[in-house]
Amino acid sequence: MRAIVEMPLEDARRINTLFADIDDTLTKDGRLPACAYQALERLLEAGIAVAPITGRPAGWCDMIARMWPVSGVVGENGAFYFSYHQESRRMRRVFAINDDQRADDRKRLKTVRDRILAEVPGTAISADQLYREADLAIDFCEDVPSLPASAVDRIKRIFEEEGAVAKVSSIHVNGWYGAYDKLTMTRRFASDVLGLDIDRDKDNIVFVGDSPNDAPMFRFFPNACGVANVLHFQGRIEAEPTYVTAAEGGHGFVEVADRLLAARKGRTAA
Template sequence: MPSPRDEQIRDPRPLTELRPERLATLRVIATDVDGTLTRAGKLGSDLLEALAQLSAAGFRVIPISGRPAGEVMGLCRYLPGVSFGVAENGLLEIEPDHAPRWLGEVPDVERLRVVGEHMNQAHGAGLRLTGDAFCRLGDVAYERDGRDETELLRLRELAEAEGVHLIWSNVHVHLAAQRPDKGAGLLRLLNQRGIDPLSVVTVGDAPNDGGLFEADRFGLTVGTADVVAQRRWFSALPEFTTAEREVDGFLALSGWLCGRG
């Protein structure tokens, strides 16, 4: 489906054009999880090795996911080099052995569920709550179930008519009271922890990562190769993209960072 934005969109540059001096001040990697750290939906041993190498090189890794608080807590506890993260598309700060902390306004989850049910009953949306809904605190998410962008745009229009926002990742469809913005949530977390946003490289693959790519927020923004085919659905695009998809793109970036270009 063509978009009016198409002619105004400039494709991100290949990662191979990144100048080494851009890497010198980077100390933190804030990364999406599904489709960015995974391959065919799974975390692999090559990722764990890369995270260990990044940690040894002095990098801190912050997972920033659309997944629920409960799942991100597990990532923060067990992944090498990870001690805290952000869940539910920027809503919650997650740290093991601490209660989740809100980074955005506390939503009316019941109203979001009502909107989802109305979309199902009145418009045949076919929205199916995610299996991890039981460990979500402020986000209402549904399985993407293979929907293409044409159908997702239809659902977005229906949601907007109800006064709520709809965004999607490569696995889920999210309803939210405010426009989901991982980048805004990340900025609040960085401010609270005294971390310079210009020391952060953000990484993602899907439209719900658009907030991580907003200009002048972070030191460097990188998308996997998956961004290019979906570029017209992003609120903002990264400066650079890898030649590789999924976790292979993240691995390519981590090689650049560990080798400093």
């Protein structure tokens, strides 16, 4: 991983789209700092399309799509995208799995939930589970005392033993049934909403993230960036970003935004 200040200005100058995780990428210590939100606004005003790509639930994503300065949001690790059209006041909701199948999958996930709670002491169902459409989120450090890496690995194995896909974020292990992830729904969102072919245009896109569930995005985008806390997962992440910031969380995200915006102005970011 190279420092974000080493991203060549010519590479930064051609970026027209930015995708970013939310938890511990835009946030810091569980809160969204004003500087990170302002960075989203500055990027959008500069003509750079912005979309969060998150593991957070549908209920949160509806609000984000409506109220944040973004083009849309991919949620629940790729289960859907939401995009709100301000002029028509209409929300576009596209899911990877149909309604009936999601209902059946939620029933299967109840069995997984019961097994995890019984076999991994100290864990809990995520507080935002009520607002989820497609996955099961197991909390290992957000609202419970932090569990050791061995417990997190055990949660992930139980999901997989039950035939589910499982991904580890900085706060949750998320599990679901279905062949999708952050990258597959980002591809669909980019095509439908932004008119982009990410396979063709990936050199013009930056993804910013922080944890193992961002690995498909880190691997795919040549200019992917990690905020500094991604370094906590070295050795436990399948693919690393090309660049890394000096600061953690939302403050690191501001470093990425500053680099892109400075390049557009033909100067070096401070």
